[in-house]
Amino acid sequence: MSQPADSNATGAINSSPAWLALEAHAASAAIAGPQAHLRSLLQDGARAQALQAEYDGILLDYSRQRVTQDTVNLLFDLAEAANVRGKVQQLRDGAHVNATEDRAAMHIALRSAENEVYKVDGENVVPAVHAVLKQIREFSDAVRSGAWTGATGKKLTNVVAIGIGGSYLGANFVYEALHSDAESSKAAAGRQLRFLANVDPVGSARALEGLDPATTLAIVISKTFTTRETILNARTVRDWLKKGLGNGADVVAKHMVAVSTNLKEVESFGIDAKKGTFAFWDWVGGRYSVTSAVGLLPLALHYSYGTVDRFLAGCRSLDHHFLTAEPRANLPYLLGLLGVWNTNFLGFKSRALACYSEAMLKLAPHIQQVDMESNGKRVTTDGKVATFTTGEVNFGEPGTNAQHSFFQLFHQGQVVPVDFVGFCSSQHPVNLPEYEVSNHDELMANFFAQPDALAQGKTAEELTAEGVAASLVPHRVMPGNRPSNVLLLPRLTAYEVGQLLALYEHRTVVQGFVYSINSFDQWGVELGKKLADQVRKQMVLSRSKDGKAAIDKQFNPSTQALLNRYFTAKL
Numbered sequence: 001m002s003q004p005a006d007s008n009a010t011g012a013i014n015s016s017p018a019w020l021a022l023e024a025h026a027a028s029a030a031i032a033g034p035q036a037h038l039r040s041l042l043q044d045g046a047r048a049q050a051l052q053a054e055y056d057g058i059l060l061d062y063s064r065q066r067v068t069q070d071t072v073n074l075l076f077d078l079a080e081a082a083n084v085r086g087k088v089q090q091l092r093d094g095a096h097v098n099a100t101e102d103r104a105a106m107h108i109a110l111r112s113a114e115n116e117v118y119k120v121d122g123e124n125v126v127p128a129v130h131a132v133l134k135q136i137r138e139f140s141d142a143v144r145s146g147a148w149t150g151a152t153g154k155k156l157t158n159v160v161a162i163g164i165g166g167s168y169l170g171a172n173f174v175y176e177a178l179h180s181d182a183e184s185s186k187a188a189a190g191r192q193l194r195f196l197a198n199v200d201p202v203g204s205a206r207a208l209e210g211l212d213p214a215t216t217l218a219i220v221i222s223k224t225f226t227t228r229e230t231i232l233n234a235r236t237v238r239d240w241l242k243k244g245l246g247n248g249a250d251v252v253a254k255h256m257v258a259v260s261t262n263l264k265e266v267e268s269f270g271i272d273a274k275k276g277t278f279a280f281w282d283w284v285g286g287r288y289s290v291t292s293a294v295g296l297l298p299l300a301l302h303y304s305y306g307t308v309d310r311f312l313a314g315c316r317s318l319d320h321h322f323l324t325a326e327p328r329a330n331l332p333y334l335l336g337l338l339g340v341w342n343t344n345f346l347g348f349k350s351r352a353l354a355c356y357s358e359a360m361l362k363l364a365p366h367i368q369q370v371d372m373e374s375n376g377k378r379v380t381t382d383g384k385v386a387t388f389t390t391g392e393v394n395f396g397e398p399g400t401n402a403q404h405s406f407f408q409l410f411h412q413g414q415v416v417p418v419d420f421v422g423f424c425s426s427q428h429p430v431n432l433p434e435y436e437v438s439n440h441d442e443l444m445a446n447f448f449a450q451p452d453a454l455a456q457g458k459t460a461e462e463l464t465a466e467g468v469a470a471s472l473v474p475h476r477v478m479p480g481n482r483p484s485n486v487l488l489l490p491r492l493t494a495y496e497v498g499q500l501l502a503l504y505e506h507r508t509v510v511q512g513f514v515y516s517i518n519s520f521d522q523w524g525v526e527l528g529k530k531l532a533d534q535v536r537k538q539m540v541l542s543r544s545k546d547g548k549a550a551i552d553k554q555f556n557p558s559t560q561a562l563l564n565r566y567f568t569a570k571l
Contacts, residue, residue: 012380012384012386012387012388012516013078013081013082013388013514013515013516014344014387014388016078016081016082017081018074018077018078018080018081018082019078019081021074021077022071022074022075022078022341022345023345025070025071025074025345026341026345026346030068030070030071031066031067031068031071031346036066036068037480037481038064038066038455038456038480038481038482038483039455039456039457039480039481041063041068042063042064042452042455042456047063047068047069048061048063050069051063051065051067051069051072053329053330053331053334055318055321055325055329055331056317056318056321056499057489057490057496057499058331058487058488058489058499058503059486059487059488059489060331060334060335060485060486060487061485061486061487061488062334062338062485062486064451064452064454064455064483064484064485064486065338065341065342065417065483065484065485066346066481066483067338067341071341072328075337075338075340075341076327076328076337078337078340078514079327079333079337079510079514082513082514082515082516083513084327084333084510084513084514085327087513088322088323088509088510088513091104091105091106091108091509092108092118092323093119094106094118094119094120094121094125094283097518097520098285098518098520098521099381099518100518100521100523101282101520101521103282103283103520104120104121104283105283105285105288105519105520106118106120106125106281106283106284107284107285107288107289107291107292107505108319108323109125109126109129110129110284110289110291110292110312111291111312111313111315111316111319111498111502112126112129112316113316114126114130120281120283125281125283128279128281132278132279132280132292132293133296135278136278136293136296136297136300136305136308137300137305139257139278139297140297140300140301140304140305141305143155143156143217143301144191144301144304148254149254150214150215150216150217150245150254150255151214151245151246151248151250151251151254151255152214152245154214154215155215156215156216156217156255157190157191157192157215158191158192158193158194158211158212158215158216158217159191159192159193159194159216159217159218159219159298159301159302160194160195160196160207160208160211160216160217160218160219160237161193161194161195161196161218161219161221161298162196162197162218162219162220162221162230162233162234162237163195163196163197163219163220163221163222163230163259163294164197164198164199164227164229164230165197165286165287165369166285166286166287166288166289166290166294166369167197167221167222167227167230167259167286167289167294168195168197168221169287169362169365169366169369170287170289170290170294170295170366170370170501171195171290171294171295171298171299172195172362172365172366173290173360173362173363173365173366173501174290174295174299174311174497174501175193175195175298175299175302175362176359176360176361176362177359177360177362177363177492177497178299178303178307178359178493178494178497179359180358180359180427180428181359181427181492181493181494182427183307183493183494184303184307184493184494187303187304187306187307188302188303188304191301191302192211192302193298193299193301193302194207194208194211195207195298196208196233196237197229197233198229199228199229199232199233201236203233204233204236204237204240208237208240212244213240213241213243213244213245213255214244214245216241216255217255217256217257217301218234218237218238218241218255218256218257219256219257219258219259219297219298219301220234220256220257220258220259220260220266220269220271221258221259221260221294222234222258222259222260222262223260223261223262223280223282223286224260224261224262224265225258225260225262225265225266225269226262226265228529234256234269237256238252238256238269238270241255241256249270252269252270252271253270253271253272253276256269256270256271256276257271257272257276257277257278257297258271258276258277258278259277259278259279259280259292259293259294259297260277260278260279261279261280261281261282263277278293278297279293280292280293280294285520285521285522286522287369287370287373287374287522288370288505288520290366290501291311291312291315291501296308296312299311303494307494308494310493310494310495310498311494311495311497311498312498313495313498314494314495314496314497314498314499314500314501314502315498315499315501315502316498316502317495317498317499317502318331318332318498318499318502318503318506319502319506322502322506331503332503332506332507332509332510333510335419335485335503335504335507335510336506336507336508336509336510336511336514337510337514338417338485339351339392339417339507339511340511340514340515342392342417342483343389343391343392344388344389346415346483348415348416348417348483349389349392349393350392350393350394350395350414350416350417351371351392351393351394351416351417351418351419352394352395352396352402352406352410352416352417352418352419353367353394353395353396353418353419353421354396354397354398354399354402354403354418354419354420354421354450355396355398355399355420355421355422356398356399356400356420356421356422356423356443356444356446356447357398357421357422357423357426357427357492358398359427359492360398360421360492361397361398363396363421363500364394364395364396364397367394367396367504368394368395370504370505370508371391371392371394371504371507371508372391372392372393372394373522373524373525374391374508374509374512374519374520374522375390375391375392375508375511375512375515375517375519376390376391376524377390377391377515377517377518377519377524378390379517380515380516380517381516381517381518382516386515386517388515390515390517391511399420399422399443399446399447399450400443400446403446403450407450410454410482411453411454411457411478411482412477412478412479415481415482415483416482417482417483417484417485418450418451418454418482418483418484418485419484419485419487420447420450420451420484420485420486420487421487421489421500422444422447422486422487422488422489423488423489423490423491423492423496424488424489424490424491425440425490425491426438426439426440426443427491427492451484451486453478453480454480454482454483454484455480455481455482455483455484456480457477457478457479457480457481457482458476458477458478458480459477460473460474460477463476463477534552534554534555535555535563538551538552538555538563542563542567543567551563551564
């Protein structure tokens, strides 16, 4: 097995002088004292200017974090102690940073320019990446133009992408983010893109509802072509196509394609293994795969390859920034280190994403997987149990929906750091003459107000001075001092979507490198799959003709009782 990328330091990171210095700092008056309240800190103009960073149109304002310049300095000392910069270089050089699976994690190569060089195991993988990009461009152009038609000769205007987890969440995020973008929606006119992830039959019914098999193309996305949920859904769609179009040999070949590495299984399924199969590589983890054929093929079919190219350019811009910018001006470094500060030194175990654009409604579900599947680990890269918290609980909703959902808890309950993401212009501007501001300005008024409301709060003295009844004052006090980041971008196009995707991917990687954990494997999802195999075998027995098979004693008494209830339920 290749050597993993790891810290130059010996021992766990939380025993390092840099970590201990941060612990002492977090307990000091500079952070824990009354004068350290954000209500006061935000009045310091020099501090506000110092706690900002900008790159390629993205402004990060982290002045509402419970930090001083000393905090920032200590966090970069921690990054140095953990050898974050060295590990980032190893990532870029194709080292097997995914040590438990003996693989590189080279998703940055997926959005490389054609003249760049990214090597895995000594081989430049960029030519192979661009060969697949060319295949995607040619195929999507052919389908969109009608050069590739369905079995009846009709144009294929509907696409159903079949995949789960990383084969679904990223592409769905980008699809929704561009749905209202003027240029992207124009390119998608007359077309539909749907996603089928959940093996629940209701999922397939919804994905296929109202579609005509003659104009539908299905993409089966599975690296091994053995993922049970995906293959069952693919069989369901294949059956739907055959019922609508007949059993001709060209039905599957014309209406189904695959993103997979298992050409034998693809061909056995009936898909054209040469013309209808798109490759990706084992150095691409599922949750980092949206910029491979996994995400790009359905997105190019729907929005055109030109849109995909602009999306990749946005990713590439942030990749270059992450790999080359000085750490103190590096947006992913700053976001990752602030996450470590909040989680490990201030004790805030959750993080919310509040993106003030309805188009970004799938950002939080995607980043949930990127971050929680990557950094929710119990051991460090040397196999030792981590004696500190790794990972955060991520969740979110678009603003202003979030304000009327879970912000009550933020203001007066638990402290949950928030990332506020906003845009200076709207994808769909509306200006009503009878209303004093545009709809987007109304949205953004909340965007600018909420971080300050969380930071400043409302005191009993202020409420009393406003004439609030004494009996209500305790109910209306808001302690404030709730930390947040503010990210402001000029607009939301395919380019900015790519920037944000790469920014949050790299934020996760930085935190993982600080902790010296493997952010690229996901062994925790395997146990449930294996137990499901046992339950499935029991289902086969219990659903047999005689239906009298006893529940296997390997199951615990609770599960035995639940299975009995399931099999004997009166419907």
